[in-house]
Amino acid sequence: MLQTIVKQAPKQTIKVLAIAMMVAGVTACNDDDSETIITPVITYGEYGTDTALTLARDYSGRYMGSSTELAAAQYMKQRMTFGDNGNEVILEPFTFVASRGPFADQTINSQNVVVTHKGTENTGRILYVGAHYDSATQYPNYIDLEGLDDNASGSGVLSELVYHFNGVNTADTIKFVAFGSEEGGLQGSKAFVESLSQDEIDNAIGMINLDSLLTGDNMYANAGDNSYDDDGNEIAANVKLREAALRIANELNLGLQVNPAIIPPGADEPYKPLGVGCCSDQESFDSIMPVVAFEATNWSLGPDFDGYTQTDNPDIPGGYSWHNPDVDNEAVLTQALGEERIKQRMSSFARIVTELIAEQVQAESIR
Numbered sequence: 001m002l003q004t005i006v007k008q009a010p011k012q013t014i015k016v017l018a019i020a021m022m023v024a025g026v027t028a029c030n031d032d033d034s035e036t037i038i039t040p041v042i043t044y045g046e047y048g049t050d051t052a053l054t055l056a057r058d059y060s061g062r063y064m065g066s067s068t069e070l071a072a073a074q075y076m077k078q079r080m081t082f083g084d085n086g087n088e089v090i091l092e093p094f095t096f097v098a099s100r101g102p103f104a105d106q107t108i109n110s111q112n113v114v115v116t117h118k119g120t121e122n123t124g125r126i127l128y129v130g131a132h133y134d135s136a137t138q139y140p141n142y143i144d145l146e147g148l149d150d151n152a153s154g155s156g157v158l159s160e161l162v163y164h165f166n167g168v169n170t171a172d173t174i175k176f177v178a179f180g181s182e183e184g185g186l187q188g189s190k191a192f193v194e195s196l197s198q199d200e201i202d203n204a205i206g207m208i209n210l211d212s213l214l215t216g217d218n219m220y221a222n223a224g225d226n227s228y229d230d231d232g233n234e235i236a237a238n239v240k241l242r243e244a245a246l247r248i249a250n251e252l253n254l255g256l257q258v259n260p261a262i263i264p265p266g267a268d269e270p271y272k273p274l275g276v277g278c279c280s281d282q283e284s285f286d287s288i289m290p291v292v293a294f295e296a297t298n299w300s301l302g303p304d305f306d307g308y309t310q311t312d313n314p315d316i317p318g319g320y321s322w323h324n325p326d327v328d329n330e331a332v333l334t335q336a337l338g339e340e341r342i343k344q345r346m347s348s349f350a351r352i353v354t355e356l357i358a359e360q361v362q363a364e365s366i367r
């Protein structure tokens with residue numbers, strides 16, 4: 001469900017990229033004398049990979065309140081701004097007092113980057129799509145943390161999603177948000193949710209989150225803590241985004257799983273119920289709207305089966321990369337996971353989420 005834009009172009013302009021059209025599923029090629037071109041549609045994963053690698057390479061240590069975090073926000077703004085499509089792209093500043101870590105009790109200045117893709121139909125309905133672009137401060141050498149997995153990967157896909165919907169008519173509005181200071185306790189998403197009016201909350205379609213898409217063995221889509229009622233029955237309306245994502249991934253032949261809710265030995269219950277995820281910006285939204293959290297990890301690994309053990313890859317000691325500057329970087333992850341992993345993951349998540357967004361906001365179908 002991807003639309004390309006037809007534009008008049010001078011004769012010397014490069015014509016349609018056939019391979020891009022194949023990727024986009026475009027079947028008709030206008031080859032008359034009008035020199036019509038179709039804006040080249042990038043291969044899924046390319047734009048996101050560029051964004052992710054640049055964040056890791058040039059904006060390491062983009063921790064809450066730092067000048068690098070601000071520079072990374074400006075970079076994300078640049079990556080989410082496209083020509084004359086009319087999207088509004090703004091930096092929204094916010095402040096908070098850090099409750100933990102090296103900046104405990106200090107007032108932190110941070111910012112979200114918000115892209116508003118206006119719907120054409122005045123439905124009032126808004127879909128929120130987010131990923132945090134900041135990096136963590138848990139390890140002493142956090143200034144060196146590239147955060148390629150957590151969360152340049154999700155930020156990369158976010159930027160690519162904006163690209164894919166650039167110029168595409170959608171009935172409903174999409175707000176793409178790159179959150180600051182997630183690692184300081186979901187601060188960017190909390191500030192964003194606090195800014196929503198009651199009307200915006202009442203008309204929300206839901207929230208899609210992207211966090212840590214690279215290191216983990218498996219791709220997941222999990223719903224939020226609002227998935228079950230007090231009797232333990234699933235609430236269909238609150239898991240609709242997850243269910244749609246699973247159907248789309250199945251149609252695309254891309255393996256997408258849910259938290260299998262394994263109960264650790266000696267415990268009474270799983271860390272989170274079946275199909276429920278945790279621990280990122282979707283949590284700021286899930287008491288007020290349906291959410292789906294995309295991530296890569298391995299919920300079938302112990303000891304706690306809590307999603308924090310990402311992989312059984314022996315080249316990743318301890319089974320996780322998050323927050324560790326010695327592991328969550330391009331050199332180590334490329335060595336451990338192979339050169340192709342990042343593009344594969346960026347591509348898979350971008351394809352699934354592009355389709356998901358297109359359905360939810362009633363995007364104009366392509367020719």
Ligand SMILES: [Zn+2]
Nearest residue numbers: 150151211212
């Ligand atoms: Zn993260």
